[in-house]
Amino acid sequence: MTMTATTSLSEESPIRPGTLEVRHLSKEFPNVxxxxxxxxxxxxGEILAFMGENGAGKSTLLKIINGDYQSxxxxxxMDGKRLSFSSPYAAHKAGIRVIYQEPEIxxxxxxAENIWVGELPKRYGFIDRRRLNEDVRHSLVEYGFExxxxxxxxxxxxxxxxxxxxxxxxxxxxxxxxxxxxxxxxSLTDEEVERLFALVRRLRDEGIAIIYVSHRIKxxxxxxxxxxxxxxxxxxxxxxxxELTEADIVRLMVGRDLSDxxxxxxxxxxxxxxxxxxxxSDWHRNVSFHINAGEVVGFAGIVGAGRTELAKVIFGELxxxxxxxxxxxxxxxxxxxxxxxxxxxxxxxxxxxREGLVLMRSVLENTSMAIMRQLSRFHFIRQHLExxxxxxxxxxxxxxxxSLEQEAGKLSGGNQQxxxxxxxxxxxxxxxxxxxxxxxxxxxxxxxxxxxxxxLANEGLGIMFISSELTEVLGLSDRIYVMQxxxxxxxxxxxxxxxxxxxxxxxxxxxxxxPIMAPTQEDSLK
Amino acid sequence: xxxxxxxxxxxAGDSGAFKKAIGFVGTDNLSLIFALAIMVLLIxxxxxxxxxxxxxxxxxxxxxxxxLAQAIVIVGLLSMGESVVIIAGALDISVGSxxxxxxxxxxxVLIGQGVVGGLHILPTGSVLAAIFAGIVAxxxxxALNGYIVTGLRVNPIIATLGTLAAFAGFAFLLAPGGxxxxxxxVPDFTWLAQGRFLSNWAxxxxxxxxxxxxxxxxxxxxFVAVLVHVIMRYTDxxxxxxxxxxxxxxxxxxxxxxxxxxIMMYMLSGSIAGLAGVLLTARTTSGNPVNGVGLELQAVTAxxxxxxxxxxxxxxxxxxxxxxxxxxxxxxGMNLLGFNTFIQQVALGFLLIAxxxxxxxxxxxxxxxxxxxxxxx
Numbered sequence: 001m002t003m004t005a006t007t008s009l010s011e012e013s014p015i016r017p018g019t020l021e022v023r024h025l026s027k028e029f030p031n032v033x034x035x036x037x038x039x040x041x042x043x044x045g046e047i048l049a050f051m052g053e054n055g056a057g058k059s060t061l062l063k064i065i066n067g068d069y070q071s072x073x074x075x076x077x078m079d080g081k082r083l084s085f086s087s088p089y090a091a092h093k094a095g096i097r098v099i100y101q102e103p104e105i106x107x108x109x110x111x112a113e114n115i116w117v118g119e120l121p122k123r124y125g126f127i128d129r130r131r132l133n134e135d136v137r138h139s140l141v142e143y144g145f146e147x148x149x150x151x152x153x154x155x156x157x158x159x160x161x162x163x164x165x166x167x168x169x170x171x172x173x174x175x176x177x178x179x180x181x182x183x184x185x186x187s188l189t190d191e192e193v194e195r196l197f198a199l200v201r202r203l204r205d206e207g208i209a210i211i212y213v214s215h216r217i218k219x220x221x222x223x224x225x226x227x228x229x230x231x232x233x234x235x236x237x238x239x240x241x242x243e244l245t246e247a248d249i250v251r252l253m254v255g256r257d258l259s260d261x262x263x264x265x266x267x268x269x270x271x272x273x274x275x276x277x278x279x280x281s282d283w284h285r286n287v288s289f290h291i292n293a294g295e296v297v298g299f300a301g302i303v304g305a306g307r308t309e310l311a312k313v314i315f316g317e318l319x320x321x322x323x324x325x326x327x328x329x330x331x332x333x334x335x336x337x338x339x340x341x342x343x344x345x346x347x348x349x350x351x352x353x354r355e356g357l358v359l360m361r362s363v364l365e366n367t368s369m370a371i372m373r374q375l376s377r378f379h380f381i382r383q384h385l386e387x388x389x390x391x392x393x394x395x396x397x398x399x400x401x402x403s404l405e406q407e408a409g410k411l412s413g414g415n416q417q418x419x420x421x422x423x424x425x426x427x428x429x430x431x432x433x434x435x436x437x438x439x440x441x442x443x444x445x446x447x448x449x450x451x452x453x454x455x456l457a458n459e460g461l462g463i464m465f466i467s468s469e470l471t472e473v474l475g476l477s478d479r480i481y482v483m484q485x486x487x488x489x490x491x492x493x494x495x496x497x498x499x500x501x502x503x504x505x506x507x508x509x510x511x512x513x514x515p516i517m518a519p520t521q522e523d524s525l526k
Numbered sequence: 527x528x529x530x531x532x533x534x535x536x537x538a539g540d541s542g543a544f545k546k547a548i549g550f551v552g553t554d555n556l557s558l559i560f561a562l563a564i565m566v567l568l569i570x571x572x573x574x575x576x577x578x579x580x581x582x583x584x585x586x587x588x589x590x591x592x593x594l595a596q597a598i599v600i601v602g603l604l605s606m607g608e609s610v611v612i613i614a615g616a617l618d619i620s621v622g623s624x625x626x627x628x629x630x631x632x633x634x635v636l637i638g639q640g641v642v643g644g645l646h647i648l649p650t651g652s653v654l655a656a657i658f659a660g661i662v663a664x665x666x667x668x669a670l671n672g673y674i675v676t677g678l679r680v681n682p683i684i685a686t687l688g689t690l691a692a693f694a695g696f697a698f699l700l701a702p703g704g705x706x707x708x709x710x711x712v713p714d715f716t717w718l719a720q721g722r723f724l725s726n727w728a729x730x731x732x733x734x735x736x737x738x739x740x741x742x743x744x745x746x747x748x749f750v751a752v753l754v755h756v757i758m759r760y761t762d763x764x765x766x767x768x769x770x771x772x773x774x775x776x777x778x779x780x781x782x783x784x785x786x787x788x789i790m791m792y793m794l795s796g797s798i799a800g801l802a803g804v805l806l807t808a809r810t811t812s813g814n815p816v817n818g819v820g821l822e823l824q825a826v827t828a829x830x831x832x833x834x835x836x837x838x839x840x841x842x843x844x845x846x847x848x849x850x851x852x853x854x855x856x857x858x859g860m861n862l863l864g865f866n867t868f869i870q871q872v873a874l875g876f877l878l879i880a881x882x883x884x885x886x887x888x889x890x891x892x893x894x895x896x897x898x899x900x901x902x903x
Contacts, residue, residue, distance in 0.1 A: 358772035369780040
């Protein structure tokens with residue numbers, strides 16, 4: 001696979017000055033090979049796209065280039081000089097900037113000061129405001145943004161697009177040579193996107209090397225000169241955009257055989273355990289779906305499509321503003337996770353360390369947490385009963401722990417996830433919501449969890465299976481809903497459920513014209 | 527050969543009992559017992575090497591029962607409630623002021639003076655009514671704390687810092703003209719502080735001085751300590767408190783009603799502080815609005831010294847109890863050795879910092895172990 005990359009690389013030589021040469025970069029995290037032997041050139045005067053599924057290694061690569069991470073092996077070279085960044089600041093000094101989705105802006109100071117932050121012009125020890133404002137206005141006029149970005153706006157009054165502009169201006173001021181944009185259009189309007197594209201093209205023509213990371217295939221094909229495709233931490237292909245079609249890119253991004261770890265014995269019945277009709281919330285518009293007993297229903301989409309929030313709205317953790325939830329034929333009103341559990345819904349959240357487990361408490365306490373009411377009599381826990389029930393599920397899920405008294409935080413990721421699952425199985429729900437149940441756990445534990453999901457469905461549970469890993473959604477689900485921007489954009493069953501179909505529904509650009517202005521989850525919880 | 531077996535089994539029996547004892551105290555609390563032993567050794571033996579007399583008075587029934595066992599009661603009670611709050615990851619620094627309110631309310635009901643007593647809802651002169659009134663006053667104050675923290679979403683430190691001031695002032699408002707209410711006229715009530723149980727037991731004398739009986743106050747402290755221990759260890763409420771302190775989001779997603787638990791926990795802490803106020807009235811023979819001033823510091827110190835985590839989720843009533851004894855021994859020992867109260871204050875302040883520093887160091891260590899294990903997968 002890397003052969004493809006090296007061949008196309010050799011065509012690029014001789015190397016132009018100002019080219020950032022990436023050679024044999026590898027980076028490993030506990031249990032995950034994030035990047036394996038990636039080599040490519042980022043040339044001045046071109047826009048190079050990085051594409052890949054979630055977890056393909058794009059952000060790791062960006063973070064190494066930006067000095068956020070250090071690679072385990074491999075080199076970065078520019079103009080014959082070996083680069084090695086201990087921090088983003090070191091990368092900035094070498095002329096390399098990565099602009100992330102939400103750039104860091106100082107909220108209380110104005111645009112001009114934000115652009116100059118860290119190196120404000122001084123005169124007699126005081127900030128030289130006149131020079132500052134003149135300089136900023138001059139550069140804004142030069143790029144035609146004087147009307148879009150008033151210099152006296154304060155940092156917290158800026159829109160996403162304006163924040164990005166501030167960050168780009170910062171980069172230009174410090175003489176950037178390699179500029180990377182990470183999902184820059186995800187929260188921009190169409191008009192703002194056009195303006196950004198014009199700016200990016202202009203910067204390219206001025207001889208800056210540009211890296212453009214996006215999920216939006218159409219944008220990439222319109223804007224970029226070359227496309228690099230990553231999968232499982234490896235560079236799969238790097239080709240001129242003119243030689244690629246949308247379908248090619250999708251195939252290269254996913255092109256993986258379904259491994260035989262997925263064994264799903266269809267067990268869906270006609271009995272509907274969960275029906276959601278016209279659900280609205282701060283994150284969702286008119287979401288309707290249903291799950292039958294014994295059915296594994298996959299929810300696919302890119303990160304930020306609103307799947308986690310959907311689970312939380314149904315579970316009563318986040319508020320809904322409209323629509324109905326019918327559980328086992330009865331309309332229910334759920335305001336608190338407590339209500340949801342009492343009605344027979346279980347929810348294993350995406351982030352098990354922050355939301356799933358009480359890490360400093362024991363396996364026993366974590367497992368019995370959701371069934372305290374059933375285990376207690378006059379508020380006294382029947383400890384013998386508790387031990388029997390917990391032992392039962394801990395054994396059933398084969399949680400590897402030295403004892404039930406072991407702190408949950410001292411288990412491995414896979415075993416922690418099993419403790420969360422054991423808790424919900426003990427609660428005997430009718431519907432089990434699993435949000436990214438295999439994230440960050442090793443492949444062996446993954447296979448065990450797939451097997452378990454199949455078993456549970458066979459026992460009659462309705463399972464809402466949220467995952468960003470296409471292979472497992474496709475391999476395990478009886479039916480798949482695809483979400484995008486807080487809406488369900490499609491339902492796929494049987495032979496229609498292909499990776500290409502899911503990706504198209506998850507990333508189709510025609511819906512981006514009217515993005516929902518969704519507040520972040522933290523904001524609304526305050 | 528058979529002899530060998532018997533000795534072996536005897537040894538096994540010994541270690542079994544030893545293990546049981548450790549299990550009862552908790553392995554985390556062994557260091558507290560060790561520290562306590564060192565402290566006692568410093569007071570009784572080492573001090574005499576430096577020519578300080580008075581240490582020899584430590585092991586007398588007079589000192590152990592009358593000074594030490596009584597002195598720890600009020601702080602001991604407050605720290606029982608405080609333990610629950612700190613384990614839940616919050617803080618209640620208003621307990622001193624609540625006990626002032628409890629003190630005034632109890633005296634007010636008992637004597638029939640002041641705002642509450644003047645209402646004559648409860649029978650004047652009844653000891654039980656006075657105790658009840660003091661505890662209920664504390665419970666209401668605790669409920670207000672709970673509402674401010676959950677309903678108004680004010681950070682627990684700020685909320686109870688506010689009520690610390692407010693309740694202190696309120697205690698003055700409840701007293702007639704802001705003056706203390708004397709209760710020495712009701713011996714049944716002052717018996718709470720002066721009474722002794724089992725005073726005619728034939729307990730051998732220690733060194734100097736005879737058996738004095740167990741103070742009623744100490745028995746009340748033991749009763750409350752056991753009660754809170756049972757609540758924390760054997761009830762769903764206790765479990766919920768540990769879970770909330772460990773990870774509030776995870777607790778909520780596991781179906782725990784966090785707001786209700788927090789209000790209940792502040793009510794528990796408030797009720798105990800109210801009871802402490804009642805006992806303060808009995809001990810000082812007056813319902814005095816300044817009775818509880820400054821007690822929160824000692825209570826919080828004892829809880830952290832007892833091994834509770836500053837982030838919540840960890841800590842035991844047994845640990846707090848041992849720490850209360852330790853603080854008591856420290857004060858008692860300094861009294862015996864002739865250090866003045868200002869030095870004691872300085873020592874107590876630094877003890878709080880040392881206790882938290884140790885707790886932070888412990889957390890950092892477990893955090894380190896956790897990440898290492900996670901990395902090894």
